[in-house]
Each structure stands twice: as structure tokens, then as C-alpha cells.
Amino acid sequence: MDRTVAVTVTLKDIARQVNRSVTTVSRALHDCADVSPETRDLVKYTAAQLGYAPNVVAQRLQKQRTETIGLILPHHGPRLSDPSFGDMLTGVVDAIAGAGLDLLISSAGDVPDETPLYRQRIGSRRVDGFWVVRTRCHDPRIRYLIEQGAAFVACGRVMEAWDFPYVDVDYKHGMRSLVQHLCQLGHRRIAFVTGWSDLTSVHHQRQSFVQSVSELGLDDDPELIVEGEMSQHGGYRAAQVLFSQRQPATAIIASTDLMALGVMSAAQDQGLEVGSDVAVAGFDDIPLAETAHPTLTTVRQPAYQMGQLAGQMLAALAQGQPIARPRVLLQPSLIIRQSTNLDLWL
Template sequence: MATIRDVARRAHVSTATVSYVLNGTGVVSEATRERVLAAIAELGYQPNHSARSLRTRSRTIGVVAPGIAGRLADPATAEIIAGLSEAATTAGYCLLLAAPTDTESETELAVRLARSGRVDGLVLFDLQIEDDRPALLTAARVATIAIGAPVAGVTCPIVGCDLRTGAEQATQHLIRLGHRRIALLAAPSYLSISEPFYAGYSAALHAAGLRREAALVIEAGSSEDDGMVAMQELLAARTPPTAVLAASDMLAFGAMHAIRDVGLTVGRDISVVGCDDLPLAAHTFPPLTTLRAPRRDLGATLARYLIAHIEQRPAPPVTLLPLRLVIRHSTAAPSRAVH
């Protein structure tokens, strides 16, 4: 197994310089830093974090996500980060936000941060069905927690929202109003959150004796434009739905635009339900019925359980926070005049 001295010899630097690169301390030129990192990669060197942690911790938790600066403009992400930061600060930890570049992937950056010792733990956004990040970070000996839904084979703690129950409640609301053709704008299937949301929608239809129609389920993306395109496809069908459940408010906003573009009225002609309860949801025309996610609490829970993991205290493997259906004017009984 390679040692820090082996790395220093390979990179033609002192062991102190290797430590500076690993810890992000001291003054090291970019060329020297790249030479040290190359030597670390060639030798497969891994710092002994367990030994180092006996002396000190960085008391920093990290978030690595593509386009993190842009994502902070998204109210949902910003609230999660706010909850993370507040709970971390209360516990005496700092929060480090990092975004990958064109030359380094999100996973590579996360592993590099883990091995550097600059963070004691990492928060993973957008847990996927097939996600190699948790295993790689466990191998790098850093505490890890993920945002999403439970996934087979993922052993790190997971914190998310109870999407199955939320989607079931939202679909039941539409059924009680009298809707029988209810469409679903689903999240991308590679995301862990997609399956439980679909499961809740399906369970409500089944309990009401309604048949699931494949044509009424569209895998959309995550943007408002994605929601608009998906809704246009539904509207072009021979028998359009009378109601739509969207996996996010952004998809719902796009669906509402598409409905208005063909001269129909949201709520009166086609009901729409979203998920998130973004600040804009209460101010759309009409105001959007949606599932409210406790985003700040989610962020705080992530911080508390990750810090418990870092400090080797018990924490639950999966925590799902409840969603709350907020009924506004985008949902109503189906209009017989239109359908």
C-alpha cells in the first residue's frame, strides 16, 4: 500500500507539500498540485482518515452538485441548502458547496474531496436507481448521505419525502372531484424518486377501480419546457385527460402553459396538481394545487443525520418526511361541456 512518502518521491516534492494538497492548506502552485494529484492517482494512495480523525476533524460537510450556483436560484434547492447550513452551523460544522468542471465529473470531484480530508461528510443530490457514488465514497472512507428514495444496494443513509403517500393522496383528491382520466407527468425514470411517485398514483387508481393507461403516463424531464411538451402530447390524444398529476411544480407550470395555449382553462377544463409548493405556486393563474414538501426540514434532517454518521452515533437508514396536499384553484370537478 502506497504511503505519503511514496507520493512525495513520485511527485518530486516534500511530504509537507503532499499534505498541503490533500488538506487544501499552504501555498502550492497549480502545476505542483496537479503533479501531486497525478502521483496519488498512479499509486492509488488513500489517506488514512481514520488515524487522522483521531487527531482532528475538518468539521465541514460538503455538497457536490452540477451547476450548484445555478441551482441555488431554484427555491427548492435554496431551501434545502438553507436547512443544511443552519443545522450544520448549530452543530459546529461548516458547509462547503462544490461544482464539477468540464474536466472533472461530479463523482470524481466528490471522491477527490473525500480523499483530501477537507470534508468529514458529503451530501448527494438526485440519488439515482443505478448510482455508483455512495459505494465510491464509502470506499474513500467518508460519511455520506443521499437525497432521494430508497434504492436496492445503496447502504448510505437516505433522506427524502414520502412521495408514494403524497402521490396517492393527490390522485385520490382528483378522483373525489370526479376525474376518471388522470394523467401523470413522471420524473425521469433513472431517478430514485420516480418509482414511488408512480406507485402512489397507481395505487390510488387501483383502489378506485380505475384502469391504468400507458398513454396517460409520460416520462418528462424536470423543466417547465419539459412539462409543456409532455402536456402538448397529452392534449393531442384522441381523448385527452381531464386531470394531470405532475411530479414537480415546474412540470405543472409547463402543463398549465400548454393548456392555456390551446384555449382551455386550468381548473375548469383540465385540473392540474404539482409537487413541491414552490413560492410561485400560490401566484400562478389559477393558483396551483400541489403537494407541499418540507424542504428546510429536509435539509436540517440531512445535516443532523450526516453529522451523527460522522460522529459514529446512530441514525436511521431511511427517513421519509410527509408531504401535505395544498388545495387551490387549479383543481375542480371535470367540465362536462368540454369532456
């Protein structure tokens, strides 16, 4: 049997081939200005012909940087299968890859406090910085990273006035636009299927929902707010609670599109026509929102842009550069579809 043994090409091999010093070859490969264009071209051509690949580990040790960003998925999600988070993740990866950085993803599992994992990563110097997701109202991760002086960027805010770089969405504006839209359609009894109350995003949604309902003079029955797991199943179960009430809501807003799709399924199982008998709306504008039956009214959140901006901030921090805009609040937009008014589409 013919076995091919892989041979590692070194700088010495290239230097021997082009009759130059190892130092000259190294500087040519790094595009140093003191190497002539002719020598640079010759060295790079020879390196490619020989199949040279730089020793990334050695380079990172020399720089005393790992060129890696860490993401520790919290116990309450998001899951990698979440469409909205997938878009955000793609944005981060695209941005940091352009700066030559990698993303190391690990999970906290069922551990409610991820601080020990951050302590371990910082102590082992496995990453140059952290990307923090799904921030909580009073987030121990943010507190710990600030105390340690660690480099990090969060997609989300906290309730404290702490100084740290973040990218977030104006959830209050998004919720207000949804409640106003449903009010204009004549709904007076609007329910809110909310995600986990300790999440900052959900807190802002709920605060804006209560305020908007009050300002518009709508029914402010506390039983119209039901908390559920942030999944289709969680939305389905919360909707069952609402539909069992003596005076059910005529419109339901959910914290996420996945939850809203669960609400729609529960309504249809009750024999209700979504968009006619009951209006349903969500947040995110995931691809399923546009293909659901009926299509889902939602608040579009620029998930990819959020990730891209966070990735650019992380790249700057990893390279020791200042962040031009350390705090960014993006505006969402209302996308009206069939689930709130079938008559508009018939």
C-alpha cells in the same frame, strides 16, 4: 494617501496585555473549566478590544478536520435556483452552521458519473463528509461512498437495501392522495407528467400512480404517462404531447410544481381553463404555487425540515457522534387549491 496596514493580533499579544501565559489565554478563549471566571472574562474582553480573530485554518489542522461538508451537484440538477432545493439547502446550512461547519458546493457539470469527483475530494481530504442529493434508483455515488467508508447523508433513497443514513419523503403517499383527490372530483382519465425515470423519487411517484389508477379502476392508458425535463419548459412540452392526443386527459399530475406550472401554461395556450376544463397538480408547494393563476394544488414536501435533519446528521458524523435516527421518512400533505377545482373558490 493614508494607507492602513492590517495587523494580525496573536495569542501572545493578548497574553502580554493581560499578563498571563499563552496557554492560559488559549484555555480561557476555549472556556476550559480550569481557568477562573475572572480570568476568562478579562481575556475575552481584551481579545475583543484588540480585534483578535482565531486562525481557523490552524485550528482545523490541529484537529485534523476540515470542518467542511461537501455537496457535489449532479449533472441532472437540482439547480440552486430551484425553490424547493433552496429551502432544503437553507435547512442544511442552518443546521451545520450551528455546529461550526461550512458547506463546500461544487458542480459535476455535464459529467454523467460524479464518482471521480468524490474520489478526488476523499483523496485530498478537503471535506469531512458529503451531502448527497437527487438519489438515483441505482446510485453509483452511494455505492462508492459506502465502499470507501466515507461519512455522508443522503436526501433520498436507492432501490438496493444498503445501510446508510438518509432523509426522504413518502412520495408514494403523496401521489396516492393526489390521485384519490382527482378521482373524487370525477376524473377518470388522469395523466402523469413524470420527471427523469432514473431518480428514486420519480420511481416512487410513478409506481404509486400506476398502482392507484389500477386500484381505483381509472383509465390506465400507458400514453397518459409522459416523461419530461424537470423544469417549466419540460412540463410545457410534455403537456403539449398530452393535449395532442385524440382523447386528452381531464387531469394532469406533474412530478414537481415547476413542471406543473409549465403544464398550466400549455393548457392556457390551448384555450383551456385550468381548474375547470382541465385539472393540474404538482409536488413540492413552492412559493409560486400559492401565487400562480390559478393557484396550484400540490403535495407539500417539508423541504426545509429535510435539509435541517440531514444537516444535523452530518454535524453528528463530522464530530464522530452516533446518529439517533439514521433513516427518516417524512410524510407530505395534500394542499388543495384552484387548479383542480375552480368551483371551490368562486
